[in-house]
Amino acid sequence: MMRRRILTAAALLTGSALLLSACAPSASSGDEQASGDAVTLKVWSWRTEDVEAYNKIFDVFEEEHPNITVEFEAFQNTEYNQILTTGLAGSDGPDVPMVRAYGQLQPNIEAGQLEPIDGKVEGLDGIAPSVIAGAKGKADGKTYAVPLATQTLQMFYNKQIFEDQGLEVPTTWDEFIDVQEKLLAAGITPMALGAKDDWILPIFADIVGSARYGGSEFEEQVLSGETDFNDPDYVASLGIITEMEKYLTSDVVGVSYTDSQIQFSSGQAAQFPGGSFEIATFRNQAPDLEFGSYQVPVPDDAVLDAPVSPAYADGNFAINSKSTHQDEAVELLNWLATPEFGQLVADELNQFSAIPGVEYEDAAMQEAWSNYEDGQAPYLLLVDFRYGEPLGTAVLGQQVQKMFLGETDAAGAAAALQTGISQWFVPGE
């Protein structure tokens, strides 16, 4: 019994190793099929919930490009990375895979699995720099993919509660604090936040603090090594978190992200600092909920003089370098970079397209998008500091929890973040 159990233990432990061994590099086998006129492109994605929408979208493409048929296949999100790695290493992988962005894209690029698309695909110039950065190789600076969607970060608010309490969307820092105080006095939780899930915390930090530390200006300086995260402006931006604590869900570190979503969508909290990906969730959870969004106003002494929405790219389409239909794949990627596809992303997928010039039917989406166009910033730790271990987002998430628990302060959290990313980050590279 026991021995068998030990063997099971060995099997379990090594089961994970088996997963890894499945990633073992295998020789390429060029299954050359001279492409005649009719070509089928295999497109892979992790968006199992969007299969119908994508089929509709690619119908439009097929109509305009009668020689190409697109075969869209979606896999479980949590298993996608492994499936894709195996698919790209083998011979029957996708021609055009949906790939992750920023740091998570690098393993595929470094392994030479994706084809650079500089000079082959047009329409990438209008895309925001922090978004197209998600499709580039860190080492060679080449572009490997067309960004699919953008996520923007902002403060959502419950219109009904604001109306009942006679509140207006704040445009100055004083008004912002005033709104929170009035809500608190009325016995309403001002902001719903689930700090038990660490990943939401760097998002929260940037929503309230990006303008304070200087958004993309600070990004430039920290990447070049002119400054680091111990910068007084960055420390002060983390200080805002402590200032906000009394306005957040009580017992905030014990509350999960999903609980905080329910708190907002059920009207128990007036505001929700979150990403544009929340809009669909709120619409599902509470179809009658009237909500809007705003950019947190600029605090005193802020580096920027106007508010911003931090943003990042979410998903890319790339070309498998082993694909035997390179020309057709380039044709498809060119189409994926057109406003026509961007509009389909908006209408069919309810996402922000990375391509400029798209209109959004959903009022909350249009509002968040216009705000973003007025003031853009990178979601700094995701855009630039997820290229090594430990991830910047993971370090700050844990540090903010410690701030809430009283185990550290803003300066300590910033110092820990600097120490963490220094393990792999070299400024100026």
Add this chain to the structure above:
Amino acid sequence: MSATPALTAPRRRGNTGIALSRRAGMVFVLPALILFAVFIAYPLFTALSYSFFGWTGILRGDFVGIENYVTLFTKLPYSEDIPNAFVHNILLFFGAMVFQNTVGLGLASLLHRLSRFKRFFQTMYTLPYLVSPLVIGYLWSLMLSPLFGPVNAVLRGIGLGELAQPWLGNPQTAIWVVVLVTAWQWIGFPVLLYGAALGGIPEEIDEAASLDGASAWQRFRSITLPMLVPAIGTVSVLTFIGAMEAFPIPYALGGSQGNPAGATDVLSLLFYRTAFESGSSNAIGTSSAIATLLFIFIFGISMLITMLLRRAERKLF
């Protein structure tokens, strides 16, 4: 020279009475051997070999010797995460041991005396063990939610409001929630095992002792307990392996980062983060090193416990 029949007879003759040539024997062993080689030995040695190389994504780089292992103990975040997670694994083990050998054993001996409903209660106690630990962890995280969870609501309802707190948000309580939920889920296992062991103790010994005037405690201490040592040994080793491999319950209660602030981090979560959520291109090398170390540790300690217990058993009987 005349050949003696004894010399021509097959030399190998087991006490089974069946004569098999070595080659035929191998043929019978082969299927199991192949399965073992493909599914256990091969991955085990691949993980071991992977841990000695540098990696770029999925491309194997140069042989780096024990560098990946050195990284685990000298570089952030591993040098901080490993001791932190390891302590939690040990806490899980001791928590489960204490719980199983007091509550579990107590329940088993109570059930042993029960003539009716014994099966019913055994089944009841074993039920959580049959539910996926991921589901158990998720249910408990819902019950302990400070906003909507019934646990705090009940505490407030019965006038114990001061005890209500963010159980999973406080590092001091979060790890104990993990320990207790794990112990709670596992309780049916020692109840069953100890129940079976208790049933195997001949009643005559107990009767003879009570005729000699031994008290209930004396009988338990000098008869039942020593005869349970083999069962206790089995439970201990399995608990040790379970505690060192703990993943689903910590994951459901504290996420892959061991929230809050690493208070519920365990070694398997660290492995998971390194292998599947890492931003490092050497993820395969580092995670293989963690997997190898974990395996060596579990294997070594399990062997040690078994050896010690065998020795103790021999002394007893």
